[in-house]
Amino acid sequence: MHYRIEAADLHAHLYGVTLTIAQPAANQRVSLPVWIAGSYMVREFAKQITGISARQGQRAVAVHQLDKATWAVDCKADTPLTLNYQVHAHDDSVRTAWLTAQRGFFNGTSLCLQAEGLADVPHQLELVAASFNAREKMRAPWQVATGLTPIKVDRQGFGTYEAANYDELVDCPVEMGAFWSGSFKASGIQHRFVVAGATPAFDGERLLRDSQKICETAIRFWHGNSGRGSKRSATPHKSYVFMLNAVADGYGGLEHRNSTALICNRADLPRLSDDTAKDAKQSDGYTTLLGLISHEYFHTWNVKGLRPAEFARYDYTQENYTQLLWFFEGFTSYYDDLLLRRAGLIDDAQYLKLLNKTINQVLQTPGREVHSVAQSSFEAWTKYYRQDANSPNLTVSYYTKGALVALCLDLSLRLHGVKNHSVSLDDVMRALWMRCCTGKGRDKGLGPMTEADVLAVLKELTGRSWAPEFKAWVHGTRELPLEKLLSSHGVHVHHDPAQLAQRLGLRVAQEHAVQIKTVLSGSAAHKAGFAPGDEWLGVEVAGHASAQTATAWRIKKLDDLLLFAGTAKKVRALISRDHQLHHLTLALPDAKANSTWRLSLDNSKLVQQWLGL
Incomplete structure (x- = not known):
């Protein structure tokens, strides 16, 4: 399998792809993935393919589209087959493909057709330098960066690379341009x-x-x-x-x-x-970037090495379901910032601030009360990756709640201990790696990881079953024992009054007006009848000491409500919905009705034992 990639038209954002199949089957079928591993949504990459044609030698052969992402070629067997096509590339994300006069990037899932029956033969990728550098008089020649194995490349990295199979080919994206290196x-x-x-x-x-x-x-x-x-x-x-x-x-x-x-x-x-x-702004932004780097690098082991048993071999034609994203994404989310602390890139206070943010994100999501983190993992394809205004009421993020499950498990293990020997989640992760990813583990036929593997390792390390915790924390919707566990490890939890939007149960945009984005289930706004898409125009307040008659006020930001409501317990909200005006009776919650968590260092020795310093 040989793919030749060139810039067909930089200004039209078109890659030109020539695929040569040395030994095709008769009536060879080819297809393009509908999703990319690590991003659990069907994205229909084939919609960007145009102009597909095929030849065997000098003879043109017909190509028939069978479904949204599959083609059949009227070819003979064992005679080299060449397909030509173009791919539009103007999605500036990490998931697909991009091409302009300034930069090129692609994942193989967006450009490289898979030949049915030939996924396990060696695949070569040839990047043609001239088409990227010569057409536009670049100030600096483009370079190439990729994890693929070079076979014959020039000093800039253009040339031929090899992958052992299709899976490896599409798991090594390509960056091109005059980048810093x-x-x-x-x-x-x-x-x-x-x-x-x-x-x-x-x-x-x-x-x-x-x-x-x-x-x-x-x-x-x-x-x-x-x-x-x-x-x-x-x-x-x-x-x-x-x-x-x-x-x-x-x-x-x-x-x-x-x-x-x-x-x-x-x-x-x-x-x-x-x-x-x-x-402070630069510091916070850079810390966020370092956390992202830490997260993706940790995935080299936890999702690329250790992986759900359902992902032992990807099926690129449809959704691949697993209930374990809480472990692979959530536990990685726990360790990304924790490793920043262990690396000395942030201090205890910064780490607790980052953890604090994650805790409040989960506690402010009503969906945690109706959707377990295992269900959230399974339904990532339709819920996490296809969010709408009601998503916070229907689901919880397997990233954030998964991270808190990891936190609870880590802190519980450290309290448990075994015969004066401290056990931590670190030990569990390393034991799972040895069990599932090393030669010893494979010899036992254990292969990729299941939830049963996690429970087995926990029992081996501690001598007891952790199934009750998994039933409650992973498969249930009860609140996690966060406050108790944090207190046991030197962290004090303060309960501060929530911001007004959270007390009301609203998520809003406030550029020039108060636009309702989300109404949280069970909240004051929910009971009043607010709906996503409403524009909150004003409030009417009953008479009080300084104004004997009712007064009406225009509001442009949510905090205006506190100014105009005074000590009132209820207000009439004027909203615009589909260009119709409506009055809603809103009961104003007490400032103490909802709270946010604020973590502070209470015992530095206990905290440092936990953080692994």
């Missing part, structure tokens, strides 16, 4: 970091330094100090590539076997001569 070694493993879209103020050396600390901390977490080549457990990658796209407004990442694609706000990059102690 740097490298470092972590535990002896070569890491490359490329950044597109950076400004002259970008401090690349600081990013490399901090990323190196993250990678070394993660490798030590999984493999101790031995690093690659350890007899006990070798790292899963020989090299690694970070591909970061810095944009005006964006955030996200997608993990791959030996690389990751990232996107961040350009303003969040570290800056030359930047004193973050004086610039």
Whole structure:
């Protein structure tokens, strides 16, 4: 299988793809994936394909489309078959493909047709330099970054790469352009970091330094100090590539076997001569970026190595269901910031602030009371990735609640102990790696991970069953014992009055008016009859000491309500819905009716024992 990729038209954002199948079957079928691993939504990548044609030698052969993403070719068997097609690429995300005169990027799932019956043969990818560099008189020639194995490439990285099979081919995205590039070694493993879209103020050396600390901390977490080549457990990658796209407004990442694609706000990059102690906004943004780097790198082990048994072999034609995303995404979300603390990139107060944010996000989501985190994992395809105004009432994020399940399990294990020996979630993760991902584990036929594996490891390490906790925390909707466990580890929980929007049960936009985005179930706004899409225009307040008659006020931001309501217990809200005006009777909740959590350090010794310092 050989794919030749070129820029068919930079301004039309078209890649040209030539696929040569050396030994096709008669009436060979080809298809394009409908989703990409790590992003659990059917995205219909085939809708961007145009102009597909085929030849065998000099003879044109017919191509018939069978469904939304599958084609049959009227070809003979064992005679080389060549297909030509173009792919429109103008999605500036980490999931699909992008092509302009300034930058190129793609995942194989967006460009590379899969040949039925040939997924396990070697696949080659050829990137044609001339089509990217010569057509536009570039100020600087483009370079290439990818985790694929180079076979014959030039100094810029253009040329031919090889993958063992289709899965590897589409799990190694490609970044192209005149990007910034740097490298470092972590535990002896070569890491490359490329950044597109950076400004002259970008401090690349600081990013490399901090990323190196993250990678070394993660490798030590999984493999101790031995690093690659350890007899006990070798790292899963020989090299690694970070591909970061810095944009005006964006955030996200997608993990791959030996690389990751990232996107961040350009303003969040570290800056030359930047004193973050004086610039809280920069510090918070950069910390968020480091957390993203930590998250995606941790996935090298937890989802790429350890993976749900249902993902042992991806089916790219349809949804792949699992109830374990709470573990693979949630536990990774627990460790991403925790490893920043262990790497010395944030302090205790910063870590607790990040954890505090996650806790409040979950506590302010009514969906946690009706949707377990296991159900949330299974229904990610339709609920998490296809959110609407009512989503907070229907589901809970397997990222955030999964992280809190990991927190509860970690803190519970540390309290439990075994014969004066401390046990932690760290031990569980490493034991699962040895059980499921090493030769010893495979010899036992254990293979990819199931929930039963997690429970078995927990019982081996502690001598008791953790099924009751899993029933309550993972498969149930009861509140997690967060406050009790945090208190036992030196963290005090303060209950502060909630912000007005949370007390009312609203999520709003407030640019020039109060636009209702979400109404939370059971809230005061819900009982009053507010609905997503309403515009809140004003309030009418009954007479009081300073105004004997009812008064009506225009509001432009939510806090105006406190100004105009005074001590009133109820107001009449004037809203616009479908250009019709309605009055709603709103009972104003007491300031103490809802609260937000604020974590503070109570016992530094206990906290540091937990954080692993």
